[in-house]
Amino acid sequence: MPLQMLILTVMCMWVLAWNFQAEATYYHRQTVHHEHSANMENLLPENLLPEVVPEVLPEVSQPVNSRTFYGIMFDAGSTGTRIHIYKFIQKDPVELPVLDNEMYHAVKPGLSAYKDKPEEGGNTIRALLKVAKKTVPEHEWKQTPVVLKATAGLRLLPEEKANALLDEVREVFGESPFFVPNNSVSIMNGTNEGVLAWVTVNFLTGHLYAKTRKTVGILDLGGGSTQITFLPKSKKTVFTAPASYIANINMFNNTLQLYTHSYLGNGLVAARLATLGALGADGLEWKVFTSSCLPKKFREDWTFGGITYKVSGIPDGYAGYKLCYYEVMRVVKGIVHQPFEIKGSSIFYAFSYYFDRAVESGLIDGSRGGMVEVRDFKKRAKEVCNKMTKYRPISPFLCMDMTYITCLLKEGFGFKDNTVLQLAKKVNNVETSWALGATFDHFNNLNIH
Template sequence: MRFPKLAFFFLFVVCLVVYLTYVKRHYDDLKLPVSDQLPQHRMDTHKQSTSAEVVSENFQYGIMFDAGSTGTRIHIFKFQVEPNEAPKLAHETFKAIKPGLSAYADDPEKCKEGLLELLNVAKETVPETLWNSSPVMLRATAGLRLLPGEKATILLDKVREVFSDSLFLYRPDSVSIMDGTDEGMSAWITINFLLGGLHGTETPTVGMLDLGGGSTQITFALQEEKTIQTLPIDYVTSFQMFNISHTIYSHSYLGLGLMSARLAVLGGIEAQPLAGPQELVSPCLAPDYSGQWEHAEVLYTVKGQKAGEPIYESCLTKVEKMIYKHVRKIEGVKDMDFYAFSYYYDKAVDLGLVDEDTGGTVRVSDYIEGAKKVCNNMSAGGIKESPFLCLDLTYISVLLQELDFPPDKELKLARQINNVETSWALGATFHCIESLYKHGTC
């Protein structure tokens, strides 16, 4: 009687093993081999509209906030990454808002609204599956460098609060005030990457001039050891990118951006409101002009000086006195190709020297002659809709000559190269992504 029971039990076990073996084999057949599965990191998948096939490519996103003195801008870069190759920029999404972060120095909580608006742009651009592998960063420039330290720190802490809740890859050191030299170096990397000068080809690198609201930068590659030895060591940087070594000169002049220089020429002092009425009188304005101008949250009444000497000559004297001994001449810059950006571009557009969308080429003499023409027209009662243009053009022409660019020197102006904004943001994003994955810091 016991044998049939054992046989029945044995038969049951055999059937169970056969069943489980079949189910497991069937399940394994449905799974992709490990080597064929899509990696979860640095991957962006898209369905083609004409096919159900899924196309997979290696992509890395980087989200850079540029907190400038006059506005905050977001750059969302999409890089195609291939092993042992320099990354390729596949796409950039860009948006800007005003005012700058420094405008909220006395009410830091209000800065969150604009940051969240720009983060929503990033969330609409970056696939949700890649948010936690896409670094979000903010670099503040001259606007925050000019603020008292405590106010700047509080603002940056508010940014960190917003970023920590964003679901993007975030580290506290990804939010900081950018050193002026780093700003110039990052912009130089951007331009030369877009022009192909960093890819180990025969394409020579170009120099970079940037004129922001609070500071101005000059950056260019150094070739001769003799020249390197004559320059202050703090302004010379060597680094490697795409396995090529570069030695560059980069110097930022804080307080010589166009808005800060305008205030100084008018007779004001940065971050020190005047005692009593905020009234500034200047020979760089039309004699009959009276208006208001806001800078760094201070509202000034600005007036032209009574008619006397010609406006251009009077303004030129005032500008030269303000800038005297503040700028270092550098031998050899007149023999190099330079791109100029920001207010260099904007004021050339105001003069009609270049197209607003496509840019072009100008000579230093174009700014000089433009300043003379605008100032003389103001003497005759014209151009009241641009009361500061005489001052701004005079300042730009003096600044360029102080940097040792002769009147016949040509400068290339561009807002974009290959449809990419020509700011420091791309170069800084390269650096941060590389540093995050190599060292865990930005």
């Protein structure tokens, strides 16, 4: 059954009613290039949408009196910087625009890797702005807002180094021909990151529907941090959660209370360091960090955030899933809060490294994504860890990563084995990230109709 998108008035109500009220403290792939069309007609679904969404959407017809405009959002993550260039069509002067398509491009490493060379970090932004100049028509440049939000990579840096990078980005933005709003360059707090990703996914799947509270939860696993966000069905979830884990959104003249939290240091790459005992360690020039999660004969220098670590398997020791799980458990157990109702049957969309590692381990097809249960991650983690030599060409860290994901889901969040996860890189050909939600938020603040 083909997917029907949200009606324009839903988008109108959403943006006009948006008033994000969240409080949080700042904690803190090979180059990808593709273009795809979201082509959202935003028609109200006759019934609630199916969980598996089709990849191809109908073409957007553009009336004679319609106009087109663009928004540029930079996602400065811990392992890479991504640019999202959104094209919108406004069909009617009294209604808000329809998302037509998205251009996405990414470069590695992330800005945080340039903490001692901010000028070089600025050059990566210049390179991505060239993509924007080729994508956005020249006559639209001056009215196209450009925004950069940094996440865990910069949250983990000392304040002065993070500020130096942000200042460099501001200078690069100032040189660009695009419209630079106030506070266009910032570090986004983890609560906003989770909530805006939730808004993006629920908008694209059609669940932001004014007359129902049926939505999907989101699980985002980045390099430096991981987020969980969902709309609780039980008041006990709200009452038993730490106060800072509840965020309010005013939407459709109603206040929605979301459970959301970002765990700094529990992103996939940061968790590797924690598992190895290397996070915050000294003596990096001579120390070798070992783990049962790595192939016995594996040894090499590994760089994250501009710092190089010597990592190794245990040549004369044991390796495998059970020992690896024990190591990883220390990074998760007692650190990640378990929401009261998380053992329920709600559908969660999981993306970023959840998706990437599922593809690399053969759990899902990378072209389409797919539904899995938590137990499927556990089963595949055991296979990878007990055949490390087979999977080493894919990644020597695959056992550690798959075990960490399993442990995070089960021992951390407390999901049951049969909890269903919809693994997706894109929903309706738009990247599953907080970027679209953040762009909507900025359009409202800027009063761009």
